[in-house]
Amino acid sequence: MTGAIPGLPLETELPERVGVLVVGAGLAGCAALLAAAEAGQYAVLIEKTDAIGGSTVKSAGLSAFAGTDEQTEQGIEDSVDLLRADLLEVGRHRNDPRLVDLYCEHQLETYRWLKRHGVAYGEIHAASGQSVPRSHPTDTTAMLVHLLRAAGRSGARLLLGTAAQRLVRDGERGRVLGVDVVGPDGEHRRVLADAVVLATGGFSQDPELLATFAPQMANALTAGGAGNRGDGLKMGLAVGAGLRDTPYIKGTYGHYAEPHPDEDGTGILAVYKGAIAVNALGRRFVDESSNYKEIGDAALAQPGVRTWQVFDARTMAMSNDEVPIYEFAGRERAGMLVRADSVAELETALGLPEGSLQRTVADYNDAIEDGRPDPLGRRHLSGAVGELFPLAQPPFYAHPTGTVVLATYCGLTVDTRMRVSDWWHEPIDRLYAVGEVVGGFHGAGYMTGTSIGKAAVFGRLAGQHAAAEESELAW
Ligand SMILES: Cc1cc2nc3c(=O)[nH]c(=O)nc-3n(C[C@H](O)[C@H](O)[C@H](O)COP(=O)(O)OP(=O)(O)OC[C@H]3O[C@@H](n4cnc5c(N)ncnc54)[C@H](O)[C@@H]3O)c2cc1C
Incomplete structure (x- = not known):
């Protein structure tokens, strides 16, 4: 070459x-x-x-x-x-x-x-x-x-x-x-x-x-x-x-969790545009607005290691082909997202325990709507930027996500x-x-x-x- x-x-x-x-x-x-x-x-x-x-x-x-x-x-x-x-x-x-x-x-x-x-x-x-x-x-x-x-x-x-x-x-x-x-x-x-x-x-x-x-x-x-x-x-x-x-060797969160020809190494960070991160029990495990290295550490400590970034149509609408970490639509085209019309269907498609993802999303949404503090400390979309919103607009998506050592x-x-x-x-x-x-x-x-x-x-x-x-x- x-x-x-x-x-x-x-x-x-x-x-x-x-x-x-x-x-x-x-x-x-x-x-x-x-x-x-x-x-x-x-x-x-x-x-x-x-x-x-x-x-x-x-x-x-x-x-x-x-x-x-x-x-x-x-x-x-x-x-x-x-x-x-x-x-x-x-x-x-x-x-x-x-x-x-x-x-x-x-x-x-x-x-x-x-x-x-x-x-x-x-x-x-x-x-x-x-x-x-x-x-x-x-x-x-x-x-x-x-x-x-x-x-x-x-x-x-x-x-x-x-x-x-x-x-x-x-x-x-x-x-x-x-x-x-x-x-x-x-x-x-x-x-x-x-x-x-x-x-x-x-x-x-x-x-x-x-x-x-x-x-x-x-x-x-x-x-x-x-x-x-x-x-x-x-x-x-x-x-x-x-x-x-x-x-101080750290991994980076966002990488597709399986080998895939369209994973160029950068992964996606839908979490910074409103997604939640859930583990194999269908539960959130981290303040998703934190640094992607810290999310990476938290993900590695989860059962089964593979996690999912779960989001709705509102986050998908923020997809940006110019910025690889926000190229959500490209990942859908590449068959890297699981898509469903409801949270319950998404939960089944991901093989998560029955009711788990539905409870997690409902709790997350209720806290935002009631103005209650997030139990994991999330106050923004990313760092100190962006207002939180509920995951409520179908369709719903999940990106199987792991932590990758880039450097x-x-x-x-x-x-x-x-x-x-x-x-x-x-x-x-x-x-x-x-x-x-x-x-x-x-x-x-x-x-x-x-x-x-x-x-x-x-x-x-x-x-x-x-x-x-x-x-x-x-x-
Ligand atoms: C997907 C991904 C995204 C990244 N994004 C960023 C980013 O946006 N910004 C940022 O700052 N960092 C980023 N990094 C990290 C950054 O790319 C690297 O840390 C940086 O490019 C390292 O440059 P380097 O010249 O030291 O090493 P490299 O670019 O890795 O070059 C080292 C070269 O040495 C050669 N070599 C190794 N052993 C021998 C040998 N015995 N004899 C001869 N040649 C040898 C290798 O084959 C290689 O070609 C990213 C890394 C990855 C993987």
Whole structure:
């Protein structure tokens, strides 16, 4: 697929020695490659799979930036101070404040750098953890293609089907010298580099690492790039890197509960447009206006794990084809919704205990109509926005819904130059890490748009710093 994209700096011969060797062709790796190439280094990017993109191209493509042209055009007042406060609040102050400051300091210049290279952003949305709308949507494949083409023009090269396996170190504690790799032909090779940048993404596709670091996700669904199996994490740990934020791996609520070709990974959040969430006993179990990560945790604790978002025609009328999480009509067309003319029929169709869903809906509706407080604390549709309304307009719908691990958020410790550091906070010489393989930035919670955001902001910084390492290349 990638081969069909014109203008990529594809290479088939693996060099023996490079300036900066970047591992993993998601956003973090592509940004690092371009920045290193722009700084004048011979930069090479190796990608394990046959295509660029990793989780980046499967994502909703939202980046969290503050103070952008698009925000100004939409009359949104944002600031770096507000962004910093939100990041720390969402992360419950467990974030590494140096990384939060670093992101805040460099996010706007990174946004401008991306735009200069052709990246375009659409209408800004509000999203989880943002006190003002700052989710900037973009076509992520187009973004990576822009970065790679620009990197190619500066002399950088990309090799597909080439997997990094182990870091090579000078003695037990010396500098990182390069990487042992396996090429598309299965041949093992060693590539020496002045600096190595790990940009291998997270481990949402690795059952073993998930079981090790996130046993609470045992019943969760998973999504993300096929190559995201924690290779960079393991390589970093093997040379003594520190690790942060593993307790804070969270799943996202909304994903279709069975494998389905039309589930693109984003799921739907009908709960934010008036749906209730019910479990296998036909009972509500959460304040549906809460953060989708918290709803995800609550759903995983339910009997049978699978839950349903139940809604009526009024919510269906709010379906929006432009916003994947609100594309309810599209899900109906794809056969992903159960539909019935009455709550009683819906209850039977879902196989819920007799009378259970009818009681739940009646209680929910009565409380709203009588102005009584909701026993689960729900006061709005989403966050502090939107007035509650009863589920009363047929037809009624149910979306079988699970919790999905989209990203793993935790990872290797780094300093403010993106150098990987060990357990004693000493940098491991000439080893850098960026993107989802890095921990410390999100802390205890993730603000929408900051995984893509950190891949770009820290990827670019890592490329610049890695390019500044003393070169042993003879030009
Ligand atoms: C459905 C979905 C929706 C999402 N939506 C958003 C969103 O809107 N906003 C947001 O901020 N975040 C979102 N995320 C999370 C975000 O997409 C990722 O955290 C981010 O893209 C990670 O970028 P990355 O460059 O670090 O890793 P990736 O984009 O995953 O790239 C890593 C690359 O490294 C390669 N690789 C792995 N091991 C090796 C190896 N040994 N050798 C060579 N290559 C290797 C992989 O194959 C992969 O191509 C979403 C994720 C998913 C799955």
